[in-house]
Amino acid sequence: MATILTKEEAKRIIDKVLSYAKADETSVNLSGGRTGNIRYARNSVSTSGESTNLSLGVTSVFGKRSGTATINEFDDASLEKTVRRAEEIAKLAPENPEYMPALGPQTYLSTDPYSESTAKMTPDFRAQATFESLDPCRKKNLTAAGYMEDSTRFNAIGNSKGLSAYNRETSVEFSITVRTADGLGSGYATQDVTDVSKLSTKNMTEVAMQKAMASANARALEPGKYTVILEPAALVSNVDASLLVAMVRSMDARNADEGRSFLSKKGGGTRLGEKLFDERVTIYSDPTNPEVPNGAFSGDGRPQEKVTWIEKGVVKNMPYSRYWAEKKGVHATPPGGNFIMEGGTQSLADLIKGTEKGILVTRLWYIRPVDPQTLLYTGLTRDGTFYIENGQIKFPVKNFRFNESPVIMLNNLEAMGKPVRIGGNLVPPLKIRDFTFTSLSDAV
């Protein structure tokens, strides 16, 4: 059986499952896909593999008791058995006082997060893309370590109240770290795409190579407050916590209402409607954006639409669970699938040119929350940190540890560049004043 089903194939199976159901409410989730990866280090491939899956989950509900069972066999008997098992588990489950009845039919936007060229990727294609990254490094006596992972998947949901939704999407993530043979220089680049024909492992590798060579023999600067240019990879990471993602994910309304969020108000309530950031800060989600397309529904079936979280520095919306929204009598806005931060028209080079004194940061690493009250985070610069003077990169500098809050950072905004795709989001490079570096690191 194919593991990527069409909308019609998926609906047929879901309808069949629902026809067996005897519970008060039944919801079905059918998902499948294929993922491939190739990893290399020390200029050789270290691992690579491919895997496929297709699985179906049934959630049955009696009153406020719910149970879930899953299966990866699709004959009629297996499907019916799974429904019965979910019903048995539900009857034994404790009552969930926060249970929300299943949603009825919904209207969804039309989005297109799927690319045929990504769906057709083969092991040979991955090996060739890797060769194009390894070969230039070997020729320059540089050491490459990289990783590429591609995924093609679908997700279909349906329930006994008539809700039905289907999404099919693809993605490829590529990252490369190039180090000099003496271990004194290191450079990084990353790109993620929906359509693999837009990915160039060669171009990304060249950026990482340049940064590796330029970063050797870094000089130590005193820790302190600096003007920094944070590249998009320093603001959003695929593999770590990151300043902007951490902030966007900390906007949950319930936590704020309960008094344990940076959006909680002294004396009670939330900071919705308050201006918390520089007036140039606008962040929204939009599943239809062609550069960062996303599925049109959230996991629980709620429609994903364009939602503005922060507009001109003012907190405009907060995500709610359906339970909390009902309790508060407000619209249940789900968390966004992507986010887009508005920026300017300048390139990274323009931002550097316009900087009298500052530090260019390629990437931040090992980012961890220090204080959830203020969203204070710590972490370090990595793989390409440079001193800028009079609009030019002067020399590489040793890596710094930072202690900074994205809330403070977005108040100290100097300039914004043109947004680029990173981790499925659109984010501009940012020039920030008074960014707090608290110590030096010898790490290369």
Added chain:
Amino acid sequence: MQRRDFIQLSGLGIGGLLTASIPVLGNAVSPEYLLEASGRGIGIDTATKKRLSDIALNAAKSKGATYTDVRIGRYLQQFVFTREMKVQNIANAESFGVGIRVIANGTWGFSATSDVTPDGIARCAATAVAIAKANSRLQTEPVQLAPQKGVGEVTWKTPIKKNAFEIPVKEKIDLLMKVNSEAMKNGAAFMTSNLFFVNEQKYFASTDGSYIDQDVHRIWPTFTVSVVDRAAGKFKTRDAISSPMGMGYEYLDGLESEKIKAPNGLVGYRNSYDMVEDAILAAKQAKEKLTAKSVQPGKYDLVLDPNHLGLTIHESVGHPTELDRVLGYEANYAGTSFATLDKWKTKTFNYGSKLVNIVADKTQPHTLGTVGYDDEGVPCKEWNLIKDGILVNYQAIRDQAAILGEKESNGCCYADNWDSVQFQRMPNVSLQPGTEKRSVFDMIKGVDKGIYIIGRGSYSIDQQRYNFQFGGQLFYEIKNGEIVGMLDDVAYQSNTQEFWNSCAQLCDKDDYRTFGSFFDGKGQPSQVSAVSHGSATTRFNGVNVINTGRKI
């Protein structure tokens, strides 16, 4: 193969776990099914596993493999999530399948399948060989595998007293409801609590002539207490100071004999945890945190509790002595290491002061890293990483032993599931206690200006493991040999070598206990592993402390 499911943490609030999500491997099943599966009433018997393994070994060989290993695994998980007086989620999961790793043309190849039939396994073996051959064109030097004599047909089992999967779910929920209600009674505004149970049933076979059947159990109870002062617009949390363990449900017995008394009514838990008692203490201490004095930054002598120091050991000794990091295999993700081979070769590299003796082991009872054999069939052992302050060895697997001039692997190979390829993972890495008789009370008496730190807080370290910053759960100011009150906004920053060389005094074996990390991440695609770190309370002199308080 199954793709991983991840339970997103947002809203669930897992104590002590700051990553974005926790992995749930495989398919949802019922608690009754888990009970049967953990008693091994489900699935295939050892003789069948041997027969299926031989099919893989032969199929790979016929396609041109020069080495093959097979892992047939059943991985069971039960995770319970509660908040206040509500059960939020109970995840019961099972994952079953086979992973086959081969060397062909001097190159590794790996493939895995959930189709555990003779045909499925043969096809999977052929795919593994095909991948090895395809990638061999990008290979520069052939894999060199340290020899390992076959161990024949053997078994190993975590010595548990109570199989957690046999304990009714109701009993677990009742415990968490008691924990939550006691915390609320004592001042918690919000409370989340969790139980994690893991059972790995692993069958390993290789062309060396090993057929190894292992049954591994792990447990982690934890919680987070939150208190809120709405008028002041402040909130504080305190996580459990439990440790994940390689034990059964008996860890939750809360035996008095396993409690270690410490100043200010603090309690350390050795191999038995009193979750209700810890929750009550946590609620009271969290409230105290709301009005605790903000720390004056500067140099302090630090007295570090084992439940805190374990993470510092993990990050600043465990990771940098992983040989794959030293060699550059993790350069694009976790990073490399300052503990380079040239430093090791001098045999004089002062990683720490003379008091610092750090052992690696996969044999210590009750710990997360302890098994009989690693995931490439190497019997487990104990060895020195740092001896009298000097870096003497690394953590290695079979294809790395030759680089160290060693004739055998020290058994550090692990995969988190049958569909993940095994690679070098951390064994238990522990600081040996002092030999002089000394309690934490004795230690504090000798400190003029210091901070006593308990629990796992914020942690961050660079990609070569030089510069780190650690927070904690509880901070107490020490003045002239006495604790004078609680501090807040504390984090210390140091350099690994400087820090370990400032190690000035150790408590003795009676204070020794383990800390653990249940979901340690490494590799691309990322895999988790569980590992313990033992120590006694230890003093470090003149460490730089910063104030992390901010206004937004």
